[in-house]
Each structure stands twice: as C-alpha cells, then as structure tokens.
Amino acid sequence: MNRPKVLLTRRWPDEVEQYLAERYELTRNVEDRPLTADELREAMATHDAVCPTVSDRLDASIVDAGRGRLRILGNFGVGVSHIDLEACRRAGIVVTNTPDVLTECTADIAITLMLMVARRAGEGERHVRARAWTGWRPTHMMGTRLSGKTLGLIGFGRIGQATARKAHLGFGMQILYYSRRRAAPEIEAALGARFCPTVEELLGASDFVSLHCPGGAETRHLLDAKRLALMKPTAFLINTARGEVVDEQALAAALRSGSIAGAGLDVYEHEPRITEALFELENVVLLPHLGSATRETRVAMGMRVAENLDLFFSGRAPRDRVC
Ligand code: DGY
Secondary structure (H helix, E strand, C coil): CCCCEEEECCCCCHHHHHHHHHHCEEECCCCCCCCCHHHHHHHHHHCCEEECCCCCCECHHHHHHHCCCCCEEECCCCCCCCECHHHHHHHCCEEECCCCCCHHHHHHHHHHHHHHHHCCHHHHHHHHHCCCCCCCCCCCCCCCCCCCCEEEEECCCHHHHHHHHHHHHHHCCEEEEECCCCCCHHHHHHHCEEECCCHHHHHHHCCEEEECCCCCHHHCCCECHHHHCCCCCCCEEEECCCHHHECHHHHHHHHHHCCCCEEEECCCCECCECCHHHHCCCCEEECCCCCCCCHHHHHHHHHHHHHHHHHHHCCCCCCCECC
C-alpha cells in the first residue's frame, strides 16, 4: 500500500523528521525558507497531509487548493489563527494542533519578559556591550520589582494558568484574570487568582498585564489605543500570545509618551516585520517569537504532530483535533 504523502513547510528537529520519514513519504523543506503562496497551493494539491507553522498564512485560496486530495493539516504549534478554519471545514480537511507540550516554556518566556522589561535587563545589556558602563552607583538603572505586584492575565487557559502559578508561587504576585469562562474555585484558590468581569477593570488594576488569549478576528486589536490608555503609567504589557491582539502602532505611541512604563513582546502583528518605532525605544524588550523554542519542547511539538498523523492515517481520531 502507498504510504501517505506528508509535507513539512519548515525544517523540524532531526529526530522528528527521521521518525516521519520512516513512516510516510516525506517532503522536507531542506532550505528552511518560508514557502510562497503558490508553493503552498502546490503542496496542498499534491499531499495527503501538510504540516504548517505560524509562519504560513493558510487563507481560503490556499486551503481550497487542497480540496479533493489533502486530508489533514497537522499544525506545528498550538495557535491556529493563521489557518482559515472555516475554509478547512468546508473542504472537509481535518486540522490538529499541539497543546500541552509548550505550556511551561511559553509561560517561562512571559516571566522572562516581565523580568527583562521591569529590571531593564535588555537596556542594561546594551549599555554594557556599548562599553558605556562606568560602574556601580545607587541610582543607576533602577527598575521595578515584581514581588508583591498585581499581574493581570487576559486569557486563562493552560499557558495563562502556568504563568499565574510561576508568578504567584515564585514571586508572590497577586493574580487577576479575565477570561470568557470563569475557572473552577479550586484553580482560583491554588493560583491565588481573582476573576475580573471586564478587560477594562483588569487593565486599570494591574501592574503587569500579560496576554494569553487566542489570536484571530475576535481578539484583533483587543488592546487598542483606548484600552492601552486604561493601564497605569507604571504598568508593563507582556505579549506571548499573538501579535494581532495588540495595535502595535498604538502601543509604540503609548511607550513613547510614557502612558505605560514598558512592554515585553515575543510576537508581532506582521511577523517577522516589526513596527519601526519600537526599535528606537529603550522601554520595550523584543524577542523573536521564542515562546516554545527549547529543544525539548520543539521535539515534543513535532512528536505530537506525528502522533496526530499516526492516529489519523490508521483510521482513529487524532488526539488534538481543532476542526
Ligand atoms: C504556538 O504554538 O502557537 C507558537 O506560537 C508557535 O506557533
């Protein structure tokens, strides 16, 4: 029997590529460059499974190219806002993602960004590398401490809750959260978390605001100029979720005017392009979408896609079906 044809849109960790190559007719992206829209269409039309990442925009015109041949999109990542799910449903294409395995590492990056921006770590490192440091002094690069402060989380799924746990148990932070669904009382109690009925209330009450909601049309520009203005001038915004949740131009303006104290960003509205004004600002930390970027996690993500494909092609229900 012919083995299913599977295409990976980017390079994956070697051991995962090897695992897949032993089971499937595998098309790899040896050069690891983003595929063009035409190349994606071609891939969709000629494979049984395509495994995309956040760097691929799978709009309806690309999804439709898979009609009749493509059976499953095994996304390498938990977020799927880069895939037109409605078009997949119409075309009868199954979509899976990789939850759980990246929870801790993504929460770690949220905490990293909080510490970096509040303790001015990026700025300090640039200062030392520029050979500008003249020595210790009591008023040099004073930052803001995390301990005892209030962290407001927008989105309280797996990653939001992991961030809350690290912040509450590690730094003694008080936790507020806004979410469409209120968490169970035992989760709130374990994390010292208090539910906020509106985003607006949370913004006004938090010293740090960290985003953990999904991307997509529903949350696009959830943090616009009006909502950013509700944050305290001493507060910091952290985004490890999706770039489109924040109006990046409005954020740059808020950072420049000092209407908020700083921001730590791992994701951007138009990746890999970043709003030019942000490069000029010292009070923002910019990371290149590193949330899940540990060896352990990237291998686990790849193996989770492989598990979904194995289940699907052996006629069983994939573990992480999104649609
Ligand atoms: C995720 O898993 O969604 C990460 O952001 C990488 O895509």
